[in-house]
Structures are given as C-alpha cells and as structure tokens.
Amino acid sequence: MALLEITNLTVEFATAHGSLRAVDQVSLSLDAGDIVAIVGESGSGKSVAMLALMGLLPWTATITADQMSFDGKDLLTMNPKQRRAIIGKDISMIFQEPMTSLNPCFNVEYQISEVLAQHFGGRRRSYKHRVIELLEKVGIPAPETRLKAYPHQLSGGMSQRVMIAMMIACEPKLLIADEPTTALDVTIQAQILELLVELQKANGMALVLITHDMAVVAETADRVVVQYAGQQVEQRSVTELFNNPRHPYTQALLSALPEYAKEKTLNAIPGVVPGQLDRPVGCLFNPRCEHAQDLCRQQPPERSEGILCHYPLPLKSALNAASTSHTEVIT
Amino acid sequence: MFKFFFKRLLVLVPVFFGVTLVAFGFIRALPGDPIEVLAGERGVSPERHAELMTQLGLDKPLWQQYFSYVGDVLQGDLGTSLITNRPVAEEFFELFPATAELAICAMLFAIILGIPAGIVAAVKRGTLVDQGIMSLSLAGYSMPIFWWGLLLIILFSNTLNLTPVSGRLSFLFEVEPVTGFMLIDSLFSDEKGAFKSALHHLVLPTIVLGTIPLAVIARQTRSAMLEVLSEDYVRTAKAKGLSPLRVIAVHALRNAMITVITVIGLQVAVLLAGAILTETIFSWPGIGKWIIFSVFSRDYYAVQGGLLLIAGCVMVVNLIVDLLYGLINPRIVH
Amino acid sequence: MTSLTTTTSYSVRRQQWREFWFYFSVSKTAVAGLVFLIGMVIMAIFADLISPHLPTEQYREFAEIPPAWMEGGQMRFFLGTDYAGRDMLSRIIHGARLSLIAGCIVVLMSASIGILLGLVAGFRGGWVETIIMRIMDTIMAVPGLLMALVLVAVLGPGLLNAMVAIAITYTPSFVRLTRASTLSEINKDYVTASKVAGAGPIRLMFISILPNCMAPLIVQGTLSFSTAILDTAALGFLGMGAQAPQPEWGTLIAENRDLMLSAPWTVTFPGIAILLAVLAINLMGDGLRDALDPKLKRS
Numbered sequence: 004m005a006l007l008e009i010t011n012l013t014v015e016f017a018t019a020h021g022s023l024r025a026v027d028q029v030s031l032s033l034d035a036g037d038i039v040a041i042v043g044e045s046g047s048g049k050s051v052a053m054l055a056l057m058g059l060l061p062w063t064a065t066i067t068a069d070q071m072s073f074d075g076k077d078l079l080t081m082n083p084k085q086r087r088a089i090i091g092k093d094i095s096m097i098f099q100e101p102m103t104s105l106n107p108c109f110n111v112e113y114q115i116s117e118v119l120a121q122h123f124g125g126r127r128r129s130y131k132h133r134v135i136e137l138l139e140k141v142g143i144p145a146p147e148t149r150l151k152a153y154p155h156q157l158s159g160g161m162s163q164r165v166m167i168a169m170m171i172a173c174e175p176k177l178l179i180a181d182e183p184t185t186a187l188d189v190t191i192q193a194q195i196l197e198l199l200v201e202l203q204k205a206n207g208m209a210l211v212l213i214t215h216d217m218a219v220v221a222e223t224a225d226r227v228v229v230q231y232a233g234q235q236v237e238q239r240s241v242t243e244l245f246n247n248p249r250h251p252y253t254q255a256l257l258s259a260l261p262e263y264a265k266e267k268t269l270n271a272i273p274g275v276v277p278g279q280l281d282r283p284v285g286c287l288f289n290p291r292c293e294h295a296q297d298l299c300r301q302q303p304p305e306r307s308e309g310i311l312c313h314y315p316l317p318l319k320s321a322l323n324a325a326s327t328s329h330t331e332v333i334t
Numbered sequence: 335m336f337k338f339f340f341k342r343l344l345v346l347v348p349v350f351f352g353v354t355l356v357a358f359g360f361i362r363a364l365p366g367d368p369i370e371v372l373a374g375e376r377g378v379s380p381e382r383h384a385e386l387m388t389q390l391g392l393d394k395p396l397w398q399q400y401f402s403y404v405g406d407v408l409q410g411d412l413g414t415s416l417i418t419n420r421p422v423a424e425e426f427f428e429l430f431p432a433t434a435e436l437a438i439c440a441m442l443f444a445i446i447l448g449i450p451a452g453i454v455a456a457v458k459r460g461t462l463v464d465q466g467i468m469s470l471s472l473a474g475y476s477m478p479i480f481w482w483g484l485l486l487i488i489l490f491s492n493t494l495n496l497t498p499v500s501g502r503l504s505f506l507f508e509v510e511p512v513t514g515f516m517l518i519d520s521l522f523s524d525e526k527g528a529f530k531s532a533l534h535h536l537v538l539p540t541i542v543l544g545t546i547p548l549a550v551i552a553r554q555t556r557s558a559m560l561e562v563l564s565e566d567y568v569r570t571a572k573a574k575g576l577s578p579l580r581v582i583a584v585h586a587l588r589n590a591m592i593t594v595i596t597v598i599g600l601q602v603a604v605l606l607a608g609a610i611l612t613e614t615i616f617s618w619p620g621i622g623k624w625i626i627f628s629v630f631s632r633d634y635y636a637v638q639g640g641l642l643l644i645a646g647c648v649m650v651v652n653l654i655v656d657l658l659y660g661l662i663n664p665r666i667v668h
Numbered sequence: 669m670t671s672l673t674t675t676t677s678y679s680v681r682r683q684q685w686r687e688f689w690f691y692f693s694v695s696k697t698a699v700a701g702l703v704f705l706i707g708m709v710i711m712a713i714f715a716d717l718i719s720p721h722l723p724t725e726q727y728r729e730f731a732e733i734p735p736a737w738m739e740g741g742q743m744r745f746f747l748g749t750d751y752a753g754r755d756m757l758s759r760i761i762h763g764a765r766l767s768l769i770a771g772c773i774v775v776l777m778s779a780s781i782g783i784l785l786g787l788v789a790g791f792r793g794g795w796v797e798t799i800i801m802r803i804m805d806t807i808m809a810v811p812g813l814l815m816a817l818v819l820v821a822v823l824g825p826g827l828l829n830a831m832v833a834i835a836i837t838y839t840p841s842f843v844r845l846t847r848a849s850t851l852s853e854i855n856k857d858y859v860t861a862s863k864v865a866g867a868g869p870i871r872l873m874f875i876s877i878l879p880n881c882m883a884p885l886i887v888q889g890t891l892s893f894s895t896a897i898l899d900t901a902a903l904g905f906l907g908m909g910a911q912a913p914q915p916e917w918g919t920l921i922a923e924n925r926d927l928m929l930s931a932p933w934t935v936t937f938p939g940i941a942i943l944l945a946v947l948a949i950n951l952m953g954d955g956l957r958d959a960l961d962p963k964l965k966r967s
Contacts, residue, residue, distance in 0.1 A: 091575030352806030481939030607811035
C-alpha cells in the first residue's frame with residue numbers, strides 16, 4: 004500500500020472577488036523512499052496542495068478530494084487533534100524562507116527540543132543530546148556552541164539546516180520541502196540539496212521537493228509532477244520527462260533552461276500564469292502554447308496517458324531520444 | 335545586558351535636568367514678584383522681603399539659583415510646603431502609596447482583562463466577538479474618565495448601594511499605616527473586616543482608572559497579535575504539530591508582547607494623569623488629589639516638588655519597561 | 669504645455685481623492701463618525717438658531733427640572749435644567765462650539781509647531797536634533813494633564829490658556845512622528861534628485877518631504893483632536909479650563925457636581941455629549957487610518 008495516496012485533490016479559496024481554485028484535481032501517489040519533485044511557476048498551486056495535506060491552510064480554504072490518505076489514515080476525515088499527532092512527527096514540512104520561519108524569541112535548542120517533547124513527551128531539557136546529534140546530522144559544525152544561538156544570529160544556510168534538523172527530529176516517513184533553497188545563495192543551495200538527499204537515503208523517508216528550478220529536479224528527484232495554474236499537467240519519471248517531455252508546458256519549461264538557448268536570448272515562455280480573474284476558456288495553457296489549436300481554445304482537455312493535453316507531444320522512439328529541442332507540430 | 339541598562343540610564347540624565355528646569359522655571363514664570371507670590375494674601379513687609387530675598391537666595395543670578403536648586407533636589411530637599419510647613423518630599427511619600435496602590439490595581443485590571451481580550455479578538459478576527467470587543471474598547475477610550483467615575487458612583491453607590499462613595503476604608507475601622515498599602519495593612523491589622531472594606535473601596539476607583547489602559551491594551555494586543563499570527567514562524571509552529579493554545583500563547587504571544595509591553599509602559603503616564611481625576615472624584619487620599627489641592631491653594635513648592643517627583647516616577651517606570659523590552663526581545667541584547 | 673501639466677496633476681489628485689474615498693467609505697462606522705462630526709459642526713455654527721433658550725438665561729423657578737421624559741419634566745426644557753435653572757440642552761449645544769474650537773486650535777498649534785520642529789530635527793540632525801528631541805522627552809516625562817495643570821497655574825485659568833497648555837503637551841507626538849518620517853524619506857532618491865537640482869532646505873522640507881509624511885500625521889491629528897476635547901473637558905472639570913458660566917462640557921459637569929445624586933441628568937448629559945463627540949472623531953480617525961495606510965490596501 005502506498006505511503007501517501009492523493010486522488011483528485013481540489014483546493015478553493017473564498018476571496019473578495021469570488022472563489023479561487025488554487026489546486027485543481029491533483030493526484031499523487033508515494034511509496035516509502037520515493038523522491039518526487041513538484042515543478043511549476045509561481046501561482047501553480049504546488050505549495051498549496053502540500054499545505055492542504057498538512058492542514059496548514061487558512062479557514063477560507065475548502066479542500067475536497069476523492070482520497071487523501073497517509074500511512075493508511077484518512078486525512079480528510081481526521082479531526083485536528085489526530086492530525087496534530089502526525090504532522091511534525093510522521094509528515095514534516097520545511098519552508099522557503101528559513102530566516103523568517105524560525106521564531107525570533109527562542110533559541111535553537113528550544114525550538115528543536117520543543118517538537119521532540121511535543122511528540123515523545125517529557126521535558127525539553129532532556130532532549131539536549133538528541134538536539135546536538137541532529138545538528139551534527141545536518142552538518143552544523145560545533146553544534147554544542149549553537150544551542151543557545153538565536154535565529155537572527157544565524158546565516159540563511161544555517162537557519163535552513165536548523166529547520167531541517169527540527170523537522171526530521173522525529174524521523175518522519177515523509178518530508179515535504181517547499182522551495183528549500185530558493186532564498187539561499189547558489190553555493191549553499193547545492194549543500195542543502197545534498198543534505199536532503201543524504202538524509203532521505205539514511206532514514207529511508209519519502210521526499211517531496213517543491214521547486215521551480217528544473218536543474219534541481221534533474222539532480223535530486225526520481226519522479227516529477229509538473230503543475231500549471233493549479234492543474235497537474237504531466238507526471239513522469241525524471242529521465243523520461245527530460246528526454247521526452249509530452250506536455251507543451253513541460254517542453255517550454257525545459258527549453259527555457261540556459262542550456263537550450265540557441266541565440267543570445269533565453270527561450271522565455273510568453274505571457275503569464277492566469278490568476279483568478281483571467282482564466283482562459285478551454286485549456287489553461289492555450290494562450291501561451293505554441294501548439295495551440297482551436298479545440299484547445301474551446302474545451303478543457305481530458306487526461307490522456309497521464310498528460311493533461313488535447314494533443315500531447317508524441318512518445319519518441321528509442322532512435323529519436325537524443326535531442327530534446329526537437330519539436331513536432333501535430334495537425 | 336549591563337551595558338544596555340547603562341545606556342538607557344545615560345539618556346535619562348538630560349531629561350532629568352530638563353524636568354528640573356521646568357520645575358524650577360515654573361515658579362520663576364509666575365507673574366509678579368516671587369516673594370509676594372509665595373506670600374500670597376499674607377502680604378510681606380519690605381524688611382521681611384529683603385530678608386527672604388537673601389534667605390531664599392533670590393538675589394543671586396538665575397543660573398546660580400538653578401544649580402543650588404538642583405543640588406538641593408539631589409540631596410532630597412524639595413522645599414517646604416507653604417500650607418503645612420512640612421517638607422514636600424515627606425508629604426509626597428506619605429501619600430504616594432495610596433496612589434501607587436490604586437495605579438497598580440488599575441494596571442493589573444487593565445492587563446488581566448485587556449491582553450486576553452485582545453488575543454481573543456485577534457484569533458476570532460472579523461466575527462461578532464471581535465467587533466464587540468473592539469467596540470467596547472473604542473467606547474472605553476472615548477470616555478471622559480471623570481464622568482465615567484461619576485456615572486458609576488450614581489449607579490453603583492447610589493442606586494444599587496453596592497459600593498462606597500469615597501475614601502480608602504470605612505471610617506469604622508482604624509488601621510495602622512505600616513506600608514501605606516491599605517490592602518496589606520488591613521490584612522495584618524487586628525480589625526476584622528478591614529481587608530474586605532479596603533477591597534470594597536478599591537473596586538470603583540480601579541475600574542474607573544483602569545478603563546482607558548484596558549481599552550488601549552486590548553486594541554494594541556489585537557493588532558500586534560494579528561501581525562504576528564500571519565508571520566512565517568507561526569506556520570512553522572503549527573507544522574510542528576503543536577496545539578493551537580501553545581501556538582498562540584507561547585509562539586505568537588511572546589512576539590506580540592514586544593509591542594504590547596511598550597504600550598503598557600506608555601500607559602503608566604496616562605495612569606498618573608488619570609489618577610489626578612480619579613482621586614478627585616473618589617476623594618482618594620493620594621498624590622493626585624494633593625497636587626490639585628496644592629495648585630488651587632497656591633502651594634507652589636508643593637506643586638514644584640510634586641511635578642518633579644511624578645515625572646521621576648514616569649522616568650523610572652519607562653526605564654524598567656525598556657529593560658523588560660530588552661529581556662523579551664533577544665535582538666536587542668544579543 | 670503648462671495647461672497640460674496642470675490638468676494632469678489635477679486629474680491625478682482627483683484620482684487619489686476618489687481612491688481615498690473608496691477605502692474610507694468601506695467602513696460604515698467611519699462614515700457615520702464623519703456624518704456625526706459634520707452634524708456637530710453645523711450645530712455649533714448655528715447654535716444660536718438651534719438652541720431653544722439662551723445658554724445663560726436662568727429660570728429661577730425652574731431650577732433642577734428633570735428631562736422631559738421623566739416625571740416632573742417639561743418639553744420646554746427637554747434635557748432638564750441645572751442648579752440655576754438654565755436649560756441643559758441649550759447649554760450643551762453651545763458647549764459644542766467651545767469643544768470644537770478648542771480641539772481645532774489645539775491641533776493646529778501643536779501640529780504646526782510639532783511638524784516644523786520635527787522637520788528641522790530630521791533634516792538638520794546633529795546637536796539641533798538632539799536638543800529638540802531632549803526637550804520633547806522632557807515634556808513627555810511629565811504626564812499630560814499634570815503639565816497642563818502646571819502651565820495653567822502659571823498662565824492663569826481660562827479656556828485659552830488651557831488650550832495653549834494642552835497644545836504644548838501634544839507637540840512631542842507630532843515632532844516624533846515627523847522626525848521619523850523625515851529620517852526615512854531623506855535618503856530616498858527623489859530627495860537627492862531635488863538636492864542636486866539645487867533645491868534649498870526649506871523647499872526640500874516642505875515641498876519634497878512633507879507631503880509624503882502626511883498619512884500618519886493626519887491620523888495623529890485626528891487622534892489629538894479627540895484627546896484635546898477630552899483634556900479640555902478635564903481641565904474644565906477641575907476648574908482650570910473654561911470658567912463658569914461658559915457652557916464648556918467639562919465645566920458643566922463640575923458646576924453641577926453637588927447635584928450629582930439629586931439631579932443626575934445635569935452631569936450625565938454633558939458627559940454623553942463628550943462621549944459622542946469623541947467617539948465620532950475616533951471612528952472617523954480609524955477609517956482614515958485604514959484608508960491611508962498603504963499596507964492595508966487590498967486590490
């Protein structure tokens with residue numbers, strides 16, 4: 004049985020301008036030890052889906068799904084108390100801005116031992132050694148000296164490591180990392196990603212990596228989910244996706260990478276992700292899609308072979324698997 | 335930490351001198367000849383006038399007078415009351431505990447009710463509860479407190495006969511003033527029922543004096559909490575699986591308190607000003623009533639001394655609040 | 669060309685005004701406050717026409733008559749009469765004049781001096797700033813009412829002196845606010861650009877910097893207006909402000925205090941008048957703050 008099973012998750016927010024559908028029929032299935040990346044631009048709903056899973060959305064959100072279960076437990080019908088017993092312990096999440104995600108009033112030891120005391124009982128003080136162990140595990144040198152440090156005394160990379168230590172303290176089965184490296188320097192980014200993969204291997208935990216950076220995906224993940232405007236447009240294994248993107252959006256994302264720039268300019272995707280008020284009729288991607296046809300502009304697509312497109316790009320035969328900048332127009 | 339305390343103390347020095355200047359200048363600013371002003375209706379003969387001029391040092395240049403005044407102040411001599419002929423400092427500190435007791439009770443009242451009210455309003459933002467609390471708070475600081483006091487007296491003391499109208503203790507009791515705090519003194523006295531009477535007399539004045547700080551603290555707590563509750567670290571706290579109570583009371587409140595403590599500190603000056611009005615209404619024998627009496631009876635030395643001492647209290651309390659602020663906000667100290 | 673620029677700046681201003689009104693009118697209570705305030709101003713201006721009697725006219729035979737709806741009351745003296753037989757309603761209506769004028773003058777005085785000092789302090793810096801700020805700290809160290817009392821003791825009792833005294837105690841707030849805004853604006857590019865273009869300090873202070881600090885100042889002004897009414901009434905109550913027979917609301921309460929228990933309406937209604945006036949201004953001030961605060965703007 005899968006560790007995490009989400010089927011057709013939809014999240015709608017009640018706003019002053021009506022209802023905003025931030026997540027639209029997203030499905031995901033994870034086994035222990037899987038590494039899945041969720042990719043998309045800002046506004047694609049990738050974070051919202053995971054926040055819904057954790058129960059961290061505000062009261063204005065309505066969450067519906069055919070199924071949303073973790074480790075056999077149904078997350079949809081769970082009451083808040085039961086949910087609080089799981090999050091931080093079996094499912095954990097780390098966030099994008101480590102500098103503001105740590106409470107400025109409490110030191111490192113307090114914040115890490117707090118989660119241990121919450122889930123395993125006992126006094127915070129008794130977890131001191133475990134905290135030092137964890138800080139070592141996440142690669143913080145001389146951890147004993149860092150115990151009394153306050154968040155404003157830590158650098159970005161250090162803060163993120165502390166966050167990771169805090170969230171793996173209870174040895175979760177699933178760790179969700181929401182753009183963990185976006186706010187950090189490039190050199191630190193690599194270190195943090197390496198750390199996450201290392202921890203994943205050591206603990207055998209499943210890892211969901213939310214990012215907008217395709218390079219990060221290529222390096223770390225086994226499987227990729229591509230999201231656009233709240234919808235899941237493609238879900239494949241990493242190698243397959245990179246060799247043979249089937250949704251025009253995925254292809255556009257890949258060709259926007261610097262590696263594929265043919266001239267001086269990058270192949271940017273024209274247009275913007277639709278917001279609440281300018282959702283196009285038909286396929287949500289059609290205004291920006293270079294393969295768009297009349298059908299695309301009239302009717303929303305059905306999922307065929309896992310791809311949300313009327314005219315998915317063809318599976319390349321083994322002979323043609325070489326170049327990814329090869330595009331075919333389907334008539 | 336010590337360095338921080340010292341720095342704050344240093345800033346107070348010029349302010350202290352400023353206040354002494356105001357106190358000193360106040361008498362000099364009174365229209366007319368200072369000696370005749372001090373003598374008032376009693377009048378003074380020319381020889382006595384000359385005598386007093388040298389005695390009070392009024393023939394010396396102004397700056398010299400000022401420095402001798404400051405010197406006196408630093409030694410604890412704040413002049414002698416023109417009415418009672420007792421040292422002003424002695425009179426002040428005799429009456430000070432009454433005001434302190436009232437002010438402390440009012441502040442506790444304001445904090446104990448105000449902070450939870452603000453938290454509830456923030457957590458239940460937009461609901462009727464929130465709107466209700468905020469409306470009451472608005473009414474609270476829009477009211478003239480002397481009128482509020484009179485209204486409560488009319489209602490509770492007169493119509494309902496629930497509370498006494500004035501004073502600190504029923505005249506039936508005789509309590510030895512050991513600390514000056516009626517609640518403590520009555521507890522330790524032999525008189526049965528004195529404590530209850532003291533409490534009884536404190537109820538209305540506390541409510542009246544504490545209303546404005548209560549309203550302001552509730553408002554500020556709400557807005558500080560609202561800001562804090564939308565911060566990232568609150569989301570992190572929830573993501574750890576902590577109970578909502580812990581998230582609000584420990585993680586959010588700690589940060590919100592940073593702002594609220596400053597507000598509480600500012601309320602002390604408001605309390606002391608309000609004490610003047612409240613003590614007048616309830617005939618509460620504290621420094622508020624004393625200062626009004628001194629102003630009306632032209633006891634200028636008393637007013638001067640009272641001004642200096644009250645300002646001194648405000649400064650001391652502000653210093654304590656600054657220190658507390660430093661303790662709570664790690665960014666300042668570390 | 670010049671006509672074009674004037675029309676564009678005019679339409680920009682209209683747009684800003686419309687946008688401001690949109691945010692302000694969202695709050696029904698703020699609009700209610702504004703309406704009430706306007707009503708009070710009208711009442712104050714036309715007090716002589718509106719009030720049924722002269723505020724100073726004494727009807728000795730009708731002293732301490734209760735309000736019309738109570739036993740013994742008459743429609744002629746709708747809110748009852750005071751100890752000297754003067755009509756409460758008329759006195760309260762005329763008192764509105766005193767309170768509103770007091771509020772205006774206090775705010776004008778403290779704001780103009782405070783803003784000027786704040787601009788100079790923020791702009792000049794150095795020991796000028798230090799001296800100004802220390803003076804303000806000194807004023808703030810003494811509780812407002814006490815300071816006003818002492819000042820009135822020096823200047824003598826009376827409404828005008830009370831206003832001056834209160835204005836002095838409000839000045840530090842404006843100074844601090846303006847200085848803080850000046851300090852944050854002074855390093856911005858548009859100020860540097862003006863400086864480079866040769867603008868002198870006065871022009872920089874008043875034309876470049878000040879308009880951008882207006883929002884918090886307007887909010888503070890409203891707050892000070894309502895507090896001024898309360899403080900004027902407090903001083904009147906203590907006998908240090910407006911002197912009898914002036915129908916200032918605080919003075920009204922003071923002069924009828926002895927009748928507090930036998931004729932409670934004589935102290936209740938002036939107090940309600942104060943409460944309503946201050947409430948209206950505070951509601952309006954809240955609405956102003958929400959409308960002017962860019963952080964709270966929702967798209």
